[in-house]
Amino acid sequence: MKGRIFDKARLSEFIDDLIKKRKIYAPINKDGLTCFSEIKSSSEIYFDFQSKLSSKEILFPRCETLFTYKRVDGDVKLEEIKVKDEESVLFGVPPCEARGFILIDKAFSSGEFQDVYYLRRRENTIIIGKSCQYPRNTCFCTSVGGSPFGREGVDLLLHDLGEKYLLELVSKKGEKLIDYIQKYENATETDIKMVQRIEKVAKESMKTRLELKNIEEKLDNMFEDPLWKIIYQKCVGCGVCTYLCPTCYCFDVVNEQITPSEGKRIRIWDSCQFPLFTLQGSGENPRPTGKERMRQRMMHKFNYYPKNYDDIACVGCGRCIRECPVNLDIREVLKKIMAQ
Ligand code: SF4
Ligand code: SF4
Numbered sequence: 001m002k003g004r005i006f007d008k009a010r011l012s013e014f015i016d017d018l019i020k021k022r023k024i025y026a027p028i029n030k031d032g033l034t035c036f037s038e039i040k041s042s043s044e045i046y047f048d049f050q051s052k053l054s055s056k057e058i059l060f061p062r063c064e065t066l067f068t069y070k071r072v073d074g075d076v077k078l079e080e081i082k083v084k085d086e087e088s089v090l091f092g093v094p095p096c097e098a099r100g101f102i103l104i105d106k107a108f109s110s111g112e113f114q115d116v117y118y119l120r121r122r123e124n125t126i127i128i129g130k131s132c133q134y135p136r137n138t139c140f141c142t143s144v145g146g147s148p149f150g151r152e153g154v155d156l157l158l159h160d161l162g163e164k165y166l167l168e169l170v171s172k173k174g175e176k177l178i179d180y181i182q183k184y185e186n187a188t189e190t191d192i193k194m195v196q197r198i199e200k201v202a203k204e205s206m207k208t209r210l211e212l213k214n215i216e217e218k219l220d221n222m223f224e225d226p227l228w229k230i231i232y233q234k235c236v237g238c239g240v241c242t243y244l245c246p247t248c249y250c251f252d253v254v255n256e257q258i259t260p261s262e263g264k265r266i267r268i269w270d271s272c273q274f275p276l277f278t279l280q281g282s283g284e285n286p287r288p289t290g291k292e293r294m295r296q297r298m299m300h301k302f303n304y305y306p307k308n309y310d311d312i313a314c315v316g317c318g319r320c321i322r323e324c325p326v327n328l329d330i331r332e333v334l335k336k337i338m339a340q
Pocket of ligand 2: 316
């Protein structure tokens, strides 16, 4: 492990130095809601256990214009909206969410069509994670291949050592910030051992441990299982679980007319939990009830995605558990699937 160590009071100096040269996004408190947003000063940073809204929306905005169109002399002129080539830093991302970006990368960068909007932002953004010292009882990252101190998806990782911070250099990309951190002292063996001790305690404190081995194969035989009919009963189809999820990436593309001759094509987040998500022009809907929609959510995360990308599309952040208005707990659903 390589890293630099500095007194906590100097974190603001580090952030404010970065702000002079790069766009910085960090967790803030906006009217009582924690979310990630661009900051202009380190004083805006608000460290919560976990923001209510995940950092996903910084690289994959809820709504974005893809191009504009205009009718001119019987022809249509299109103008692509290019994502600016801006060097950015996404600061304070918990390891589970950072891992979520790796999962979205796979979906948006493989296959015939690549998502240039997301990928350009991703390429230009350095992710500084913050290790998760006190996992909540709804967290289960270690059950789905992650860790509260996971390095997957982070370029640098900030560890809280009480009076000080240790900023660990994780990736080659993270070294681009070397000019900003070389004034701080190198972490000593004692500092590194302290991080390892805290990491061990954090991992051991994870209350939820799920056994999900072979879940993909289990689900292969469960498309018509009566279980879905039982599980979906209390779901009200609000879509909160998918909107807050750091690994859900479905979107819709619509035209927004501004005047009779001009408009824009936008994409907006969508949710497989909404009936309109699969409603076809003919009026046919292949997922007509909550049963099919709930099955889709679970199948996508634990069967279809693993088949395509060899990983589970859930990082165990627990947001869907905490925010579901009817307390539908994905861990209980997983246990039921594994018990089948
Ligand atoms: S948050 Fe809960 S109620 Fe809302 S769609 Fe998800 S599972 Fe259903
Ligand atoms: S499915 Fe739930 S626990 Fe898993 S990553 Fe999404 S919000 Fe987090």
